[in-house]
Amino acid sequence: MRRLLEPALRDAVASLHPWGGDMAAFSLGWTEADGTPAGERGGKALRPALAVLCAEAVGGAPEQAVPGALAVELVHAFSLVHDDIIDHDEQRRHRDSVWKAFGVGPAVLTGDALLALAISRLAETGNGPAMARLSAALVELVNGQTEDMAFEDRPWTGRAAVTLDEYCAMAARKTGALLGCAAAVGVTLGGGTAAQADQVYQVGLDLGVAFQIADDLLGIWGDPNVTGKPVHSDLRRGKKTLPVLAALAAGGPAAGDLTDLLVSGATGSTDDEPARRAARLVEQAGGRAFAVELADRRVATAMAALDACLPSATTLRALCLTLVNRTR
Amino acid sequence: MRRLLEPALRDAVASLHPWGGDMAAFSLGWTEADGTPAGERGGKALRPALAVLCAEAVGGAPEQAVPGALAVELVHAFSLVHDDIIDHDEQRRHRDSVWKAFGVGPAVLTGDALLALAISRLAETGNGPAMARLSAALVELVNGQTEDMAFEDRPWTGRAAVTLDEYCAMAARKTGALLGCAAAVGVTLGGGTAAQADQVYQVGLDLGVAFQIADDLLGIWGDPNVTGKPVHSDLRRGKKTLPVLAALAAGGPAAGDLTDLLVSGATGSTDDEPARRAARLVEQAGGRAFAVELADRRVATAMAALDACLPSATTLRALCLTLVNRTR
Known part of the structure; x- marks a missing residue:
């Protein structure tokens, strides 16, 4: 994957203004x-692998899938x-985030530059359907991020609380659209049909x-040494993650205690104990088990659909399973 | 122009998440x-007019040019x-800027949403050459913005000072690329040749x-009631604008005094007097006259090229002249 992708990635970054290129690197x-060169070599390139x-x-x-x-x-x-920038996250992959290292303005521009490169490199292929897939996914991605941000102002309980269906729709946009796009663009560039592209999307x-x-599960129970994020960070900032929403929706005494704790705002303190207690209550109320089961069900649906449309794609199947098995 | 553009613009914004759509509006x-609805009705739509x-x-x-x-x-x-966001500008068109009104994170997302819509709506036409023009201009635009930001860390004088040629190259990217793209995409969608598109670019x-x-001239000598920006804002924040760079490059006593004043950082104070003095020195050193002349020369070059490739486009010619005659 790296052998295929990295030359194209380095060539794209080299077309940026030198300072912009440094920040992109x-x-x-x-x-x-x-x-100075970094010890490790960047992300896991899951989306490019999916495309290829x-x-x-x-x-x-x-090679056809490289753009x-x-x-x-x-x-x-x-x-x-x-x-x-949006989440005020200071850390990413055990290092400073871009805005923390270079400032907010330069980080805004760095993101813009990466997006501009993405679009221009795919546009240069002249493949209209692939371009339409990418740009549609981009709108979905941004709408999903907006929805996720809008969730922050919603109450924890009552009629205006975020439902599990709303959560899944947000996650499909924010995270699913780009994975689907990677797959669909791969099919398109590889010479597959529009129907196949729709199916893998x-x-x-x-x-x-x-x-x-x-x-979300990693954000609560993951090892900070592995995730590269502070422990309980999602709980401490009051994010509406699925395990928490599922725990609250379950009702019962643990859900009641969790509601009181979240509404009190104590989980946002510098002391980790309230967040630790919230994690225990989410588990007691069944939020963790529900989240694992819901994820498993979505994977099963995805795998059945994949087997139906591309039955002999065993490496692809294995990659898809790896994608979502990071918590087990 | 509005009759053509506004329905398409409203339709695009309506496809955003409601909150994102509110911020985009x-x-x-x-x-x-x-x-609540605004009294006036947005920008001047110069770039769409150029395309049409x-x-x-x-x-x-x-109608062909609308996407x-x-x-x-x-x-x-x-x-x-x-x-x-990048320039910390709190005002735009006599109102709060988006980050000032909604916060930095939501403003980052609003910009991303507008860009995503731009790309997706043009991609939907399936016109590969138009898409390639837009995405190439986008890379140029971001590189120009990066160069402009990098100018801020350069010294006012000496070998590392920003040259007038560097300034012009930055402005061609930051401001010219999108104007050229508007014209070239218009030609492309209107059925013109690639050579014509290159010429109007x-x-x-x-x-x-x-x-x-x-x-730049408006930023120093423009009426704040017209520009909607604070008086002398570019001088006060030490921006490397062309009149200042030309004044410093001219040499002589006024340029020397200007250098001392800029290096002292006094123009950045809340008192407007140092910035006012800097404006006088820029004028005395000939920076204002040089800037006007340089702009005029670029317009003459542009108009000669336009007359050569599209001799009968009188309305287009008039629009181009309007574009750059805002200071006279």
């Missing part, structure tokens, strides 16, 4: 903030840089919901 | 921050929303440099 994990495997699954050569693989990786990088949407739930 | 000048007139100039119908007109207007709106680049210089 940092955001991709290639360098430290001072410009989908191209192969419809009989295309891996799409490049574009989805750059869109993913763009979304992380801007997300960290739907697979990506379901995987995205499962992926987002897995992320 | 504010950024386009349609509403106040509380959602270029389509007509090559024999196309105005391009829409896209360049949305890219322009995106760039203003993010620019105001170059016209846009030259106009962009003149436009940016006119903006």
